[in-house]
Amino acid sequence: MNKSLKLSLACLAFLTVGQAFSQQKDIKLPPEATEFWEPVVRQITPGEQNHMAPSDAIVIFDGTSLDGFVSAKDGSSPAPWKLENGVMTVTPRTGDVQTKEKFGDMQLHIEWSAPTEIKGEGQGRGNSGIFLMSHYEVQVLDSYESRTYSNGQAASIYKQTPPLVNAMKKPGEWNTYDIYFTAPRFNADGMVVAPARVTVVHNGVLVQNNVEIKGPTEYIGIPNYKAHDNALPIKLQDHGDLVKFRNIWVRKL
Amino acid sequence: MNKSLKLSLACLAFLTVGQAFSQQKDIKLPPEATEFWEPVVRQITPGEQNHMAPSDAIVIFDGTSLDGFVSAKDGSSPAPWKLENGVMTVTPRTGDVQTKEKFGDMQLHIEWSAPTEIKGEGQGRGNSGIFLMSHYEVQVLDSYESRTYSNGQAASIYKQTPPLVNAMKKPGEWNTYDIYFTAPRFNADGMVVAPARVTVVHNGVLVQNNVEIKGPTEYIGIPNYKAHDNALPIKLQDHGDLVKFRNIWVRKL
Amino acid sequence: MNKSLKLSLACLAFLTVGQAFSQQKDIKLPPEATEFWEPVVRQITPGEQNHMAPSDAIVIFDGTSLDGFVSAKDGSSPAPWKLENGVMTVTPRTGDVQTKEKFGDMQLHIEWSAPTEIKGEGQGRGNSGIFLMSHYEVQVLDSYESRTYSNGQAASIYKQTPPLVNAMKKPGEWNTYDIYFTAPRFNADGMVVAPARVTVVHNGVLVQNNVEIKGPTEYIGIPNYKAHDNALPIKLQDHGDLVKFRNIWVRKL
Amino acid sequence: MNKSLKLSLACLAFLTVGQAFSQQKDIKLPPEATEFWEPVVRQITPGEQNHMAPSDAIVIFDGTSLDGFVSAKDGSSPAPWKLENGVMTVTPRTGDVQTKEKFGDMQLHIEWSAPTEIKGEGQGRGNSGIFLMSHYEVQVLDSYESRTYSNGQAASIYKQTPPLVNAMKKPGEWNTYDIYFTAPRFNADGMVVAPARVTVVHNGVLVQNNVEIKGPTEYIGIPNYKAHDNALPIKLQDHGDLVKFRNIWVRKL
Structure with a gap:
């Protein structure tokens, strides 16, 4: 024109x-x-410090007993891991443990520490995992100055999404995970219509920002959703390494 | 049949x-x-404790100077608030302050404390606010055992979304906000095609879970998005109350 | 350096x-x-043309009877609107009508036409509305070369979100809406944890792209979610204008 | 108690x-x-019928010429496929074709037809594909009464997400895809911070509802995002079968 x-x-x-x-x-x-006066916001008491359980949390492990867990082998016998000095340690080859209680949408606080004796490389160093709803793994691994595949290092959605940054502490030091999880939703046909979503904060640093989980974690092959219950136990993995856990609490959202 | x-x-x-x-x-x-080895995950050093700035954070206020802020009135003159004992306090009627640096997608850590002398009720107690990108307010208010409208209490997206629970500490105690913010995106017509989203953790408790922000915060009337820059200052509000701030740092996402 | x-x-x-x-x-x-063989994808037969009901649709109105609707006044008496030549027309001042069946997540196809006789301006021209779950209105209005407020014109989420573009046909011509709706989800406290979302295609043009609905539609004041059932009727509005409807079908998602 | x-x-x-x-x-x-009068909603003219290009669409193929495409081998030489009777047909072993123009967020309308002569089974029947941004494939396949893996049938996000239902027409009949696509966003580290999303409507039936794309389509192995440009060509696949295409238009969102 x-x-x-x-x-x-x-x-x-x-x-x-x-x-x-x-x-x-x-x-x-x-x-x-x-200005809206409803719904009325429920009052709770936060922990004195942020890592401490607020008043509406379900304390899974406070260092005094393993009663919050059972063996994942049969879902009922006592958790076969070691409790010492308020800390829970994987007992290699005894198998995974899982919470007695079942959870769907949740806030999970959990602390873990890699073994100080460094053996092996990559996936061989301080390997364990937190399986949300027993299906969706947030990786636990000694990724401190140790290279492995990006979608397999600590704070990755294992074999799916690498963390935004590597915020690991040294072996023997305590790492915190603050995990905000939304469960998947399925329709009548068994198709997933709203995949699981997760935010992960590692040692105070955002590493997964409302990330979609692609399906159940698979060691071999790609994830593929399969309809399941709305609430399932949280599972901790025995991967043969002496990973320690402490201070585990969950809030139902 | x-x-x-x-x-x-x-x-x-x-x-x-x-x-x-x-x-x-x-x-x-x-x-x-x-197993994917790329992209390579960038290494950072987290704070010794979760509230401390990790190595890739921009420290806005560490208690030693107000140099990270300017007056919001003109965007250039020194921030007119009080600095004492490592704490920054609103100086009533001097106006808002804003960061020198501009931010879009970000992780923001900030701590604040309501005045111990309780005056007034509801919005009259320890009122201030954190304006992400200068537009989107996460409310700061003394909501400890004090009722106001749900979408106006502490940790609400002000006049939009109430927090999931009320996790306030007592007046004089320090509250932490950990805020994970995704900036809005606009198309060529000036229509918003991806509204801002925010996750807020109040004293370690999830209170806003990847919530969509409905538009710029309005005291009067409803929010309505208007296209703006990709990065803008963070603003802190002078609402006339002696609210204190400390330990402010930001990570660009 | x-x-x-x-x-x-x-x-x-x-x-x-x-x-x-x-x-x-x-x-x-x-x-x-x-390659995944499960879940098995359910087979359906699409309509011969895209506006025709596929085999798994619930036909609400095919031009032969008003039996799919009842009066919204009492939720049970017959729909008081006019049926003529396969078309349903609002009978002013008889009140809204609603579907007998209740729906949550859904695909909705609906066609409508503004009166050829143009009376009034803005909201006064061919005004009606489609209330998803009886709460969330997709606006019906003669917005053809007629200006009104952007968040009130045809294909807006009424008083919330304007359409991306104005794709209206002339008065008397038939408009189609293809609506893909995800119902909101509430937690035990009555807080909304997943707001409703909607995609709207107007005459084949994308006008709302998976937009979050901010709460129930309000003519006066701002929307505020309130917990409700998982499935509710679809309501069509009597706004006093002779708006016509035809070819209404719904698929449960 | x-x-x-x-x-x-x-x-x-x-x-x-x-x-x-x-x-x-x-x-x-x-x-x-x-009531908000801004932003002003841009006026367009929709197609007379929903499959026809609205006034703001870029017509890629209207049956008169292959000029909207080039060979994907070198990105510049003429598209080597056949044009006959207003229809474009894959010429086996000549390679993929791609649009001259580049697109990011978009609405794409495209029609395709499987060969009437049925040869082979599963992936062997009428195989082709639409690669959004040259990376993300919406599958084209003759899935009419022919079983293959669920995440590989027509309207799947290939090797990722199966369609919600199978809405295929018979070989020789025309299928329509209406695709609403949001491009992925990457941060400075090359990490994906907002994966691609897509809604697919197959013959008027919703089959992918704002589904997250897990990464570039891979025939072998799992998808893994890699940072790329904001706009890239659309690619159509030569998979050796005589798949036909017609009526292709795109709107930039």
Whole structure:
């Protein structure tokens, strides 16, 4: 088009917009109009420090007993791991443990520490895992100055999504995970219509930001959702390494 | 339909499913097939404790100077608030302050404390606010055993979304906010095509879970998105109350 | 830092990345490894043309009877609107109508036409509305070359979100809406934990792309979610104008 | 706790809620307070029927010429496929074709037809594919009464997500895909921070509802995002079968 037409159109656009703006009425509202008193927000008491269980948390492990867990082999016999000095340690080759209680949408706080004696490389160093709903693994691994595949290092959604950054502490030091998890939803056909989602904060650093979980964690092959219950136990993995855990609590969302 | 037909159909369904299952091949893969070494995850050093700035954070306020802020009135003159004993306090009627640096997607850690002398009720007690990108307010208020409208209490997206629970500490005690924010995205027409989203953790408790922000915070009337820059300052509000702040750091995501 | 140090660091980075890349193993997999036979995808028969009901749809209105609807006044008496020539027309001042069946997550196809006789301006021209779950309105209005507020024109989420573009047909011509709706989810406290979401296609044009609905539609004041059932009727509005409807079907998702 | 205490607490809760409710002020607002005139919604003209290009669409293929495409081998030489009777047909072993224009967020309408001569089974029948941004494949396959793996049949996100239902038409009949696509977003580290998302409507039936794409489509192995440009060509696959295409148009969102 020629330039003068262009200018005319520009003017027209300006006028149209001007007109539109002029339609916006300048209403003087009372601010109360946008204040809502319901629903009433439930009061809780937070922990004195952020890693401590708030009043509405279910304490799974506070260092005094393994009663919050059972063996994952049969889902009922006592958890076969070691309890010492308020710390729970994987007992290699005794198998995974899982919570007695079942959870769907949840906030999970958990602390873990890699063995100080460094043996092996990559996946061989301080390997364990936290299986949300027994299916979806947030990786536990000694990734401190140790390279492995990105979607397999600590704080990855194992074999799916690497963490945004590597925020690991040294072997023997305590790492914290704060995990905000939304369970998947399935329709009548068994198709997943809302995949699981998770936010993971590792030692105070955001590493997974409302990330979609692609399906149940698979060591071999790709994940593929399969319909399951709305609430399932949390499982901790025995991967043969002396990984330690402490201070585990969960809030149902 | 009659019952025997129903049964036949059920059998048919069973057989069909059986057939389908049988098609799934049992492949023996090497596990390496699902291991990805790129992108390489960037290494950072987390704070010794979770509230401390990790190595990749931009420290806005560490108690030694107000240099990270300017007055929001003109965007350039020094921040007119009080600095004492490593703590920054609102100086009533001096106006809001804002960060020198601009941010879009971010992780923000900030601590605040309501005045110990309790004056007034509801919105009158320890009122301030954190405006992400200068537009989107996470409410700061003394909501400890004090009722106000749900979408206006501490940790609400102000006048939009109440927190899931009330996790307030007593006046004079320090509250922490850990905020994970995704900036809005606009198209060429100025329409919002991806609204802002935010996760807020209040004293270690999840209170906003990847919540969509409905538009810029409005005291009067409803929010309505308007296209803006990808990065803007964080603003802290002078609402006339002696709210204190400390330990403010931001990570660009 | 000085330039040679910079160079060295760049080299180091290059080497590190190079090393990382070299770790990626070149696995030869059988492609079957990523083929999943479950869940089995349910077979349906689509309509001969896209506006026609597929085999798994619930036909609400096909032009032969108003039996799919009842009066919304009492939820049980016959729908008081007019049926003529296969078309349903609002009978002003008889009140809204609603489906007998209740729906949550759904695909809804509906066609509507604004009156050819143009009376009034803005909201006064061919006004009606489709209330998903009886609460969430997709606006019906004659917005053809007629200006009103953006969040109130046809295909807006009424008083919430304007459509991305205005795809209206002339008064008397038939408009189609294809609506893909995900119902909101509430927790035990009555807080909304997953707001409703909707995609709207107007005359084949995307106008709402998986947009979050901010709460129940309010003519006056802002929306505020309140917990409700998982399935509720679809309501059509009597706004006093002679809006016509035809070809209404729904698929449960 | 004992029963009488329980009752007292219930009463207390009731009173508290009653009190809370009573705080909600009954404000009489003018409805104009929630009416927004900006942004102004851009006017377009939809197609006469929904499959026809609206006025703001870029027509890639209307049956008259292959000029909208080039060979994907070199990205510049003419598209080597056959044009006959307004229809474009894969010429086996000439390679993929791709659009000259590049797209990110988009609405894509495309029609395709499987060969009437049925040869082979499963993936062997009428195989082709639509690669959004050249990376993310919506599968094209003759899945009419032909079983293959669920995440490989027509309208699947290939090797990722099966469609919600199978809405295929018979070989030789025309299928429509209406695709609403949001491009992925990457951060400075090359990590994906917002994966691609897609809604697919197959013959008027919703089959993918704002589904997250897990990464670039891989025939062998699992998908893994890699940072790329904001806009890239759309690619159509030569899989050796005589699949036909017609009526292809795109709207930039």
